[in-house]
Amino acid sequence: MAANKLSTTAVRAGINTDEHYGAVIPAIHLSSTYALKGFNEKRQFDYSRTGNPTRATFASAVAELEQGAVGIVTSTGMSAVHLLCQLLSTEDTVVIPHDCYGGSYRLFTHLAKRGQFKLIVVDQNDPQALADALAHQPKLVLIETPSNPLLRIVDIAAVTKASQEAGALVAVDNTFLSPILQQPLLLGADIVFHSTTKFINGHSDVVGGVLVTKEQALGEELAWWANCIGITGSAFDSYLALRGLKTLPVRMKQHQQNAEAVAQFLRAHPAIDAVYYPGFVDHPNHEVAKKQQADFGSMMSFEVKGGIDAVKKLFDHLSLFTLAQSLGGVESLISHPSTMTHAGMELSAQIEAGITQSLVRISVGIEDIDDILVDLEQGLVASQQS
Numbered sequence: 001m002a003a004n005k006l007s008t009t010a011v012r013a014g015i016n017t018d019e020h021y022g023a024v025i026p027a028i029h030l031s032s033t034y035a036l037k038g039f040n041e042k043r044q045f046d047y048s049r050t051g052n053p054t055r056a057t058f059a060s061a062v063a064e065l066e067q068g069a070v071g072i073v074t075s076t077g078m079s080a081v082h083l084l085c086q087l088l089s090t091e092d093t094v095v096i097p098h099d100c101y102g103g104s105y106r107l108f109t110h111l112a113k114r115g116q117f118k119l120i121v122v123d124q125n126d127p128q129a130l131a132d133a134l135a136h137q138p139k140l141v142l143i144e145t146p147s148n149p150l151l152r153i154v155d156i157a158a159v160t161k162a163s164q165e166a167g168a169l170v171a172v173d174n175t176f177l178s179p180i181l182q183q184p185l186l187l188g189a190d191i192v193f194h195s196t197t198k199f200i201n202g203h204s205d206v207v208g209g210v211l212v213t214k215e216q217a218l219g220e221e222l223a224w225w226a227n228c229i230g231i232t233g234s235a236f237d238s239y240l241a242l243r244g245l246k247t248l249p250v251r252m253k254q255h256q257q258n259a260e261a262v263a264q265f266l267r268a269h270p271a272i273d274a275v276y277y278p279g280f281v282d283h284p285n286h287e288v289a290k291k292q293q294a295d296f297g298s299m300m301s302f303e304v305k306g307g308i309d310a311v312k313k314l315f316d317h318l319s320l321f322t323l324a325q326s327l328g329g330v331e332s333l334i335s336h337p338s339t340m341t342h343a344g345m346e347l348s349a350q351i352e353a354g355i356t357q358s359l360v361r362i363s364v365g366i367e368d369i370d371d372i373l374v375d376l377e378q379g380l381v382a383s384q385q386s
């Protein structure tokens with residue numbers, strides 16, 4: 001799909017749908033309940049956990065951007081991940097990537113410990129390990145690419161094909177790129193999901209999730225479960241996220257342009273040992289990224305020389321970058337995965353996933369690039385002083 005079509009879809013979502021007043025922007029419907037027309041005569045909506053007009057508008061906008069059949073808006077990104085678990089019974093096996101989002105890792109490992117399903121944690125770029133995992137005929141395979149925080153890339157089409165041949169459903173966490181830069185359903189996946197907290201809302205004022213299925217029936221099954229377990233998103237959050245969604249394509253352009261400049265700057269900087277950014281031609285998965293992504297995104301991570309002490313000095317000397325969890329907002333954020341986003345992962349698993357104490361992750365915002373670079377420069381210089 002051409003980029004301008006995505007922009008049009010994002011901007012036009014819900015516009016001019018008000019038949020009462022002709023409001024250009026759709027109203028927010030906070031009502032928890034809806035009157036029946038008469039005895040046994042239902043309208044489209046009856047109760048807002050089950051269905052809500054504002055949430056439905058946002059859900060179908062994301063479904064259209066991802067080119068899927070059904071969109072389900074959830075209260076958080078984690079509740080979208082949890083919703084997937086409703087597809088599993090105790091005899092089913094799930095395969096997750098060894099370097100997935102810390103919260104997803106925590107959820108799957110803890111539910112597996114309780115016996116809710118069987119779990120295999122695997123490096124999906126290791127063909128033998130992946131084949132061994134698929135030999136267990138999993139019910140569900142989770143893909144997350146680019147991975148957090150090391151920006152490893154998994155070949156969605158290849159892993160999806162192998163997984164589906166083994167009988168699995170494939171769900172892709174597309175939080176890091178958004179449908180503007182990557183559309184997993186078009187690469188064969190059955191389900192795509194997001195933490196809308198990140199790029200989709202983009203303004204760091206909503207915690208939310210969304211899940212889109214390629215097929216209608218699977219979407220209806222998951223929508224049934226979302227209502228049943230009560231994890232659907234609120235009208236207010238849906239309203240804000242729909243508003244954020246309208247500028248997603250232009251935000252992604254600016255994020256992207258800034259990120260490229262930051263990646264080059266970091267790579268040339270003497271205070272840095274390594275930069276992980278799939279846009280580099282010598283990134284081990286650059287070709288796969290180029291094939292399946294429209295661009296390389298604005299997330300990257302790097303190793304600061306001097307270990308944890310240097311990392312602390314860097315953080316202490318930044319003024320534009322905010323030291324905070326999360327990503328994908330208009331503002332630039334910086335974080336320390338080991339003690340922050342990935343603290344839910346035991347240290348041995350962190351080491352296994354390549355997360356060191358000197359690793360720093362940044363979400364490059366859309367501020368003026370000169371200000372971003374000046375800030376990084378002052379922090380990095382300070383990081384090397386004794």
Ligand SMILES: *Cc1c(COP(=O)(O)O)cnc(C)c1O
Binds near residue numbers: 076144175176194197
């Ligand atoms: C943040 C995040 C989640 C979880 O989303 P929440 O909205 O925080 O619940 C899942 N996956 C990825 C890749 C994330 O960055």
